[in-house]
């Protein structure tokens with residue numbers, strides 16, 4: 001185990017005859033000893049480039065990478081004490097699965113007789129104990145991926161890098177292995193950075209999540225921080241399923257507090273809320289964000305009247321969408337809702353669920369209006 005620091009790291013690719021690509025832009029990421037960190041973002045946001053720079057398969061254009069305070073970004077990959085599970089697996093075709101997994105330990109002093117036991121342990125953890133004597137060409141893509149993952153995990157390296165480690169697995173197996181993988185990483189205090197574009201995986205596995213977009217780090221925080229205090233509109237709408245409801249609106253000072261008005265597409269007021277006890281000097285335009293899971297309907301809800309557009313019970317939760325003054329608002333409840341399209345229902349927006357963002361920069365202004373904006 002070790003700490004890992006990406007210090008103001010930039011990566012620019014210069015493909016011959018084409019414009020340069022700035023894939024990673026001045027990213028600073030401080031990964032603590034034994035911490036599990038997810039790099040989360042959409043395709044092309046620079047996640048893999050970051051992993052490959054840490055592993056040593058790509059040069060760092062600017063900035064530094066340090067393990068336990070020592071610069072490593074000019075060292076050859078083999079000198080970095082970093083284990084990586086590749087998205088493309090990179091298994092050795094002439095070696096059996098057992099040898100592929102154990103191979104990394106041959107160079108590790110003291111592993112000796114322990115190798116077979118450790119191969120079995122990690123293979124059983126990843127449900128590939130029954131294919132240890134097969135060659136990579138004779139196993140499925142999901143098995144190849146788990147072999148690649150096993151080969152990285154078995155080393156218990158100071159820093160482990162996992163590129164989309166379970167993307168080929170079906171959801172049930174993925175959920176089981178995710179829990180086992182987390183236990184293994186914690187038990188061996190393995191500092192780990194993994195790439196994913198699956199937010200469920202990021203939330204389930206990581207101590208902290210680095211949300212990336214267009215090569216820039218948008219936010220680095222615990223799953224809870226990212227959900228409850230997104231730093232900007234991008235993070236707010238990227239994290240959460242269904243995504244956060246976003247409306248144009250305005251906050252203004254009123255007697256005893258602050259009024260929050262959401263506007264419909266034609267600019268007229270769709271709903272209004274009062275946040276008592278807050279102070280504001282002057283009105284300002286905002287973007288209002290409300291998480292679907294925190295919206296209330298039925299008894300006790302009184303902030304607006306919503307005309308039901310769709311209402312589906314998914315077996316364990318209801319997804320309901322309303323028209324409120326021309327805004328489409330999505331809500332999620334854990335109980336079925338007896339309502340049909342066209343029905344009018346009272347809708348409530350708890351103040352703690354309201355996020356405000358600057359419409360120009362997208363930066364967060366306030367989270368939960370029971371605190372001062």
Ligand SMILES: Nc1ncnc2c1ncn2[C@@H]1O[C@H](COP(=O)(O)OP(=O)(O)OP(=O)(O)O)[C@@H](O)[C@H]1O
Pocket residue numbers: 013014015021022023041042043044045046047048049050197
């Ligand atoms: N060798 C390369 N030469 C030129 N451009 C590259 C190269 N590798 C990556 N890029 C570009 O850099 C950007 C970041 O790519 P990267 O693979 O790091 O993103 P990613 O977030 O891992 O994407 P994905 O989830 O699709 O794997 C993209 O625009 C990509 O096209």
